Amino acid sequence: MPDAKPDARAASRSKVSATVDIERSGRQVGHLAVPHSRDDSAWGAVRVPIAVFKNGKGPTVLLTAGNHGDEYEGQIALRKLIRSLDPSAIQGRVIVMPALNGPAVEAGRRLSPIDGVNMNRAFPGIRDGSVTRMIAHYVHSELLPHVDAALDMHSGGKTLHFSPLAAIHALDDPGLMARTRAAMLAFAAPIALVLRELDAEGMLDTAVEDLGKVFVSTELGGGGTTSTATIAIAERGVQNLLKHLAILAGRPETRESLGLPPTRLMRTPDQGYVIADDAGLLEMLVDLDQKVRAGQPVAQVYRLDRPSEAPVAYPARVDGVLIGRAHQCLVKPGDFVGLVAQAE
Numbered sequence: 001m002p003d004a005k006p007d008a009r010a011a012s013r014s015k016v017s018a019t020v021d022i023e024r025s026g027r028q029v030g031h032l033a034v035p036h037s038r039d040d041s042a043w044g045a046v047r048v049p050i051a052v053f054k055n056g057k058g059p060t061v062l063l064t065a066g067n068h069g070d071e072y073e074g075q076i077a078l079r080k081l082i083r084s085l086d087p088s089a090i091q092g093r094v095i096v097m098p099a100l101n102g103p104a105v106e107a108g109r110r111l112s113p114i115d116g117v118n119m120n121r122a123f124p125g126i127r128d129g130s131v132t133r134m135i136a137h138y139v140h141s142e143l144l145p146h147v148d149a150a151l152d153m154h155s156g157g158k159t160l161h162f163s164p165l166a167a168i169h170a171l172d173d174p175g176l177m178a179r180t181r182a183a184m185l186a187f188a189a190p191i192a193l194v195l196r197e198l199d200a201e202g203m204l205d206t207a208v209e210d211l212g213k214v215f216v217s218t219e220l221g222g223g224g225t226t227s228t229a230t231i232a233i234a235e236r237g238v239q240n241l242l243k244h245l246a247i248l249a250g251r252p253e254t255r256e257s258l259g260l261p262p263t264r265l266m267r268t269p270d271q272g273y274v275i276a277d278d279a280g281l282l283e284m285l286v287d288l289d290q291k292v293r294a295g296q297p298v299a300q301v302y303r304l305d306r307p308s309e310a311p312v313a314y315p316a317r318v319d320g321v322l323i324g325r326a327h328q329c330l331v332k333p334g335d336f337v338g339l340v341a342q343a344e
């Protein structure tokens with residue numbers, strides 16, 4: 001007898017198992033088990049928390065945080081949501097993953113300590129890959145086909161700091177762009193940014209967009225910590241998105257209704273990134289949210305071994321507002337220094 005042909009579907013199914021059933025109604029809080037055989041646990045698995053809320057008819061939204069383990073507003077807001085969301089109050093389905101890269105979250109690091117992989121460059125994932133790639137493959141193959149919209153909450157982590165913003169990519173499909181833009185505005189962050197990435201391949205963003213679905217991301221602060229203000233933005237943004245998608249009843253809360261300045265719609269020009277060419281001590285000369293002119297230094301770098309030498313100035317290349325900056329004061333060539341955005 002020849003060997004049976006492997007079942008193509010079985011061969012493409014995720015090796016990750018879940019304790020939740022995304023087709024079941026009600027509230028389920030469980031985990032994914034990602035096989036991870038190792039010296040200290042022969043049949044071990046890495047657990048990644050997941051919650052599913054389903055009721056009635058309506059769209060499915062995927063809410064993720066901890067894609068990078070050292071970015072915290074989203075992780076906290078989603079843990080609050082898991083404890084507070086009443087499944088009978090929703091129409092549709094809410095899938096919540098507050099620690100998408102579980103091992104990175106447990107280690108308080110951007111990348112997984114197990115395989116060193118950046119979750120946001122691991123999509124669409126690999127079925128038989130390392131732990132991070134298997135999680136990405138599960139999300140891509142088992143969740144995204146059922147998802148209408150996704151929100152992935154980031155912050156600057158330990159090395160960057162952002163003025164709180166919701167962000168989308170510029171998309172070629174005008175219909176998808178309009179729906180994505182409306183979802184970004186519903187989030188009601190201080191800034192709504194149409195972003196041009198330095199490197200978009202392998203991102204969860206790109207994976208969802210390529211499926212023709214709405215994707216919104218955020219950068220809500222940074223430095224590996226949170227503030228009451230940035231957590232409030234995250235919590236309100238999640239509730240607003242659920243209302244915008246009609247999964248929760250009611251209208252999104254606008255910034256104006258809270259007595260806050262309206263959302264500033266911005267974009268990143270090609271020349272908006274300021275990158276270090278020198279190693280040394282970074283002195284920011286412009287704070288977040290301050291206006292800059294093209295040619296105006298936003299930072300300068302002191303060579304550690306040349307105390308008598310003048311620092312090297314890093315000018316903005318365009319007029320705009322500084323919305324992102326390095327958080328660490330030691331930089332190397334190639335490090336991100338600042339991001340200048342312009343009004344759309």
Ligand SMILES: [Zn+2]
Nearest residue numbers: 068071154155
């Ligand atoms: Zn991130």
